[in-house]
Amino acid sequence: MSAILIIEQVLNGLQFGVMLFLMAAGLTLIFGVMGLINLAHGSLYMIGAFAAAAVAGATGSFLLALAAAMAAAAAAGALVELTVIRRLYAADHLDQVLATFALILIFSEGTRWIFGSFPLYLDVPAALSGPVTLPGGIDYPRYRLALIGAGLAVAVGLWALTQHTRIGIRIRAGENDREMIAALGVDIGRLYTLVFALGAALAGLAGALVGAIQSVQVGMGEPVLILAFVVIVIGGIGSIKGAFIGALLVGLTDTLGGIFLPEFFKLFMEPGAATQTGASLASMAIYILMGLVLIWRPTGLFGARA
Template identity: 75%
Template sequence: MSIALLLEQLLNGLQLGVMLFLMAAGLTLIFGVMGLINLAHGSLYMIGAFACAAVAAATGSFWIGLAASLVAAAAAGAIIEVTVIRRLYDRDHLDQVLATFALILIFSEGTRWLFGSFPLYLDIPPLLQGAVPLPGGGQYQLYRLAIIGVGVVVALGLYVLISRTRLGMRIRAGESDREMIAALGVDIRTLYTVVFALGAALAGLAGALVGALQSVQVGMGEPALILAFVVIVIGGIGSIKGALLGAILVGVVDTMGRFLLPKALALMIPAAQAGPIGAALASMLIYIVMALILAFRPSGLFATQS
């Protein structure tokens, strides 16, 4: 095993983490501010990917597609907030889970109705094609580096937005005491719609970015959603900082587990068995990490007071 391979795998873990952060940030924001469990967040991710693929195919430009994915996901987010989600804030979590699960089914079948059952094509823009050399003689895909860059920019942007702007102040206030901020005359309904649309846009961005790397198809959002929930539970529900660190932890642990566990097992048992057993263990690894963290810190790494 060379240094170049190790470095490449670390970058892979970081890139997966950054992608998860884009999903988890919106999810944790929505939960933190509105106390809402939104299972349909994965559908917004899918909408971003489909919007990007459809617009990129029509215009020939990935970048216009990327902009369209933000707009489409934010619009879809705002529409479902106004029509469905708004009625759920006062209900308990079970009602929220049921209603947003119904939204998943509606969005999935709606997307199939519009785009058909076959996966769409979305390619990496020419500017970001190919690989760049890494120190140690390895190579790394340029597009994945760009995703890491986008993640860093989004993390910084969210930090500035939440800690330095008036909107951020209201979001923080809404997190800690929503009755009081409403009593102070802040239009809480609009604030909720804006936060929901923001979270949706981030999910759409993640969907579009990842869509160029994998298959744009109905149901692509749910696996990402499950990982995003693991991330926010590890990070502490409602905490953006927790989402960032949780996402990177999950990304690196998952990638390194898939890579190192079968190799480590091969030292102890025959290689023919080490492969499947190692792969099975690796797929459990992030859940084991989650269980360990929850055993010692039941409300996650960076719990917000609730």
């Protein structure tokens, strides 16, 4: 196995990880502040991807497509929070799961009704198409490097927002004691709507960015949502830093596991059996990682100790 292949797969893992972070960051904000299990978060990812594909097809502008994706997902998130989610804060988690699962079905069928059942395609912008030569003579897609940079920029911006702004102070206070900040005069309803819209916008941005390297189709958000839940369990519920570290761990584990595990089993198995065994274990690697983390730290890497 060449060093170039390993470096390329590490970069692929980083790109996958930062995209997962965009999903997991919004999810962990919503759960940390509101205590809400939102299964419909993947639908907001899908809405962002479809909005981006539609706007890019109409205008030819990728930047407008990204703005449309964030705006559409944020608007859908705010509308859902005001009309449905607000009635679930006092409910138990089973009611939240059932209600947000119903939202998945509504969003999926609504999207199919508007856009049809066939996939849409979002082209990579011309400025980011083609490969770029990295040190060591490695040719790597320029767009995937841009995705890594965009994800890191969002991570820094989100950290600055939560740590160094007034709204960030309110968000962190809402995670710790929502009754107290409500008693101090903070409009908790408006704060919840803002947090939900922010989380939805991040999911929509992720959907638009990934939509340029895969087809945009109904149901595309649910597999990513499962991985996002794995990320926040590993990183610790309510922790942005945990979501970032957990996303990178999941991205690298998923990508590198598919490369190294089959090669490892070839040392003492037939090539065909080694490939099958390695591929099977690679598909379970992130869940094994989650189990090991929870054995060591039941609240996640950066979750509050019980």
